Amino acid sequence: MNVEKIKAAHKLLAEFKYTPGKLDKGYANKSLYINVSENKIEAKPVTEMMKEKFTGGRGFGLWYLWNAVTPETKWNDPENEIIISPGPVGGITQYPGAGKSLVVSLSPLTGSVMDSNVGGHFGPLLKFSGWDALELQGKAEKDVVIFIDGNAGIIRIEEAPEEALDSHLLVEQLYEIYADTPEDKRNISVVSTGAAAEHILYGMLNFSLYDTRRKAVRLKQAGRGGIGTVLRDKKVKAIVVKFKGVKGNLNNPADFAALAKTGIKMHKEIHAGDDKQCQMRVRGTTYLVKIMNDYDLLPVCNFKYGSHPDGNKIAAPKWIENFNIGKADGCWYGCTLSCSKVICDYELKTGPYKGQKVVTDAPEYETIAGVGSNCGIFDPQFIIEANFYCDTYGVDTISFGTTTAFLMECYENGIINRQITGGLDLRFGNQDAAMELLHQMARGEGFGRIAGLGVRKCKELFVREYGAGAAFLNDIGMEVKGLEYAEYVSKESLVQQGGFGMANKGPQHDEAWLIFMDMVNNQLPTFENKAEALHYFPMFRTWLGLVGLCKLPWNDIVPENNAQTDEPAKIPEHVQNYVDIFNAVTGKNIDKKEMILQSERVYNFQKVFNIKMGFGTREHDKIPYRSVGPVTVEEYESRQDRYDSQLKELLGMETEGKSTEEKLKALREYREAQYEKLVDAVYERRGWTPNGIPKLETLQKLGIDLPEVVEVVQKSL
């Protein structure tokens, strides 16, 4: 790598100097605005109103984006922004999972507002550099890198023509350029994407951290919704932050003692419990594969099935064989759940980097299920390779997996053929074809470009160009609002169908994962229970993204006595921990009720934002039947006993002598009606009209009845 040459080609376009200050109880009280069209850099105040109504993190992102765009703004207009914000609790080192950044932008996939939650060191270092949020707007003329030096108080926009696009190279080059010494690398974090983000709509963002032990750059992903595509559209190659001197008190918390006490209690809980519970410290999220496969929830062949006899080939023991397990594999300081696993010395077998040995981030559950089982592939080596290339090319593994699985089903049904795919034999299980599709995305060639449009646009294209039947494609195309499904089969859990369907940004499980409560433990028997769960859990989880926390230490480890508490699914002790650390940092005095109110404000605001952009009503919460029940005869018959007995029990139907088609139809009518009933119940619980619009009184009650918000709602009521 010729770093000197790359560096010499940099041309300074704009520079901004500021005096780095101390944080005040979790807030810098300033945000950084950068416009790469005009090469403008400025500081903006973070107001009391913002803190009161939006808290931070995703809340700040939504507020800034709301003010930047109009209903006519498209994702690739210069006005669209990418906002990165860590939240007031973000950057504390004592409590596990406190290094998350929240990213908000208009999505190329949905056309509406997207949020994505990501680890890596960027968010905390940005905040310690003096900024509660970074607002990036405009489109550069030529490729640029933005550099923030949080110690010196300097921000630069630099033309950067020579750096690689692919993240594993680009980020390393940037560490070489901006680190003064090898030891200085730990003080740097980079946001980047890769070559494919120029050609596809689900490009993602990598947030780096420097792994001092393995002497390698590590990448965590803001995967969902195509924000990497937006970054490339802005011709921003990367955003680099450098801040030296991370300590445990940089947030200037109101009550350091409480923070230390709560954090240490949690470290002890993980130390005592993780071995007996999820073993995240050695397996990361791969432990989920076996559970999902056992409970018929692991997506197989485009969500047709929930398990496969080969599921064990991609389960945790196979991953442990491949991992280089460290004891400090957290994505931020102090995360003792340590789930960010690593694979060392992996020799690439395909593509432009074939033959090279790399240190690469281990695939997580979603990736294993997405590019693996859902595409009918059960080979860990393929999954490692696909994960590496998705990361370096800037491809969201979930959208890639779900889209490829959809295309495979289309191919097997003759909706598309070899001629259309340019020779790719896209059968389920054909890993060479899947890999080639990925490489085509990076090159911007062939059928990879089509696949890069995502499920919704592929459906439209196949109907338009190849005369495919829209009904079948809508049944099997696993997307809602234009976003591809995350990797869980929701057929047997009505609540989870709602969790996916009614999620603000699209079918991602970070709003609600309620399958066990609903289907396995049967804790939500009535519609009222179901609606309550679909109110509480999305609000609770939203809160984590307002303050800068990771979801995993909430329920992937639980206190020993959790099962004996009144509401085990909520993990009451951990909820109290969160209240305590929020208060310890900010000096406020919230309780668990106020916590939910904080979320409700932002959640309803995001809902209204969807409406402002022309979405957000009931029709946009419609879900594909594949996520509700069996679409095909083959699918029905694979679980015939289950479905037959449901027809008997729930509908009193005599199934003997009935054809599968008749039974399919009856089951479908029943399940679709159940979903509509659920939607009614949830909207009511959330204080929305039957069309999914927040009522004025709801907005007033929550105190989010800002005039511009009310105006949008009034127009649509």
Next chain:
Amino acid sequence: MKKLVTKEDSCTACGTCELVCSKTYFKEENREKACIRIETANGKSKITTCTQCGECIDLCPAEAIYRDKNGVVRIKKNLCAGCFACVGFCPEAAMFHHSDYIEPYKCIACGLCAKECPSGAISIEE
């Protein structure tokens, strides 16, 4: 390997060691700020201090903990990010913290407490 070894049977729980330690470390006589902790239960003493096992070394996300040339496990304060993971994970519960400080602290086998111990319950082993 240099370390402080303990004979709990000989300990009278006078607490001298704790005060010597906190005085040395933090210029203050305060047993809450010592790198050795004496507790009693049922008339028996329990002495908690670092065995220099080194479990915390690989656990530290900032690579701030290392073993020095005498085999003593030490903390580089300037690198410590104050996460207290080591406090929660120490098998001996001998990594201490006090909320007056943003870094944890531990026994570095200096031996000052052993010199002052009236009952020979603690000593330095090379």
